[in-house]
Amino acid sequence: MRPMAQIQMYTTRWCGYCVRAKALLEQRGIPYEEISLDDDPNFRETIFELTGRWTVPQILIDGEPIGGYVELWRLDKAEGLEKLAA
Numbered sequence: 001m002r003p004m005a006q007i008q009m010y011t012t013r014w015c016g017y018c019v020r021a022k023a024l025l026e027q028r029g030i031p032y033e034e035i036s037l038d039d040d041p042n043f044r045e046t047i048f049e050l051t052g053r054w055t056v057p058q059i060l061i062d063g064e065p066i067g068g069y070v071e072l073w074r075l076d077k078a079e080g081l082e083k084l085a086a
Helices: 018-028 043-051 068-079 082-083
Strands: 005-012 033-036 058-061 064-067
Touching: 005 043, 018 043, 018 064, 018 068, 043 068, 064 068
Parallel strands: 005 033
Antiparallel strands: 005 058, 058 064
16 A cells, blocks of 8 residues: 655645645545645745746645646546545
8 A cells, every 4th residue: 555645735825726736636535735835935946946937836746746726626527636645
């Protein structure tokens, strides 16, 4: 049995898509590490250096950036989150 994937999510408090992404993972019972960028005045540069994208949330699965909420939602629809939780 392989270990559960490690999920990290870079977020801000005021981001509606961050709230949705966290809710989706919680509904599926998938643990994640939330990394808040609220106190980083240069958070867009920080997230761009990490993922190559400017927006939050940015989600990494086992260290690989997958994108934001829309990509997470698509992964869920393709039953990819189910596989991660298994």
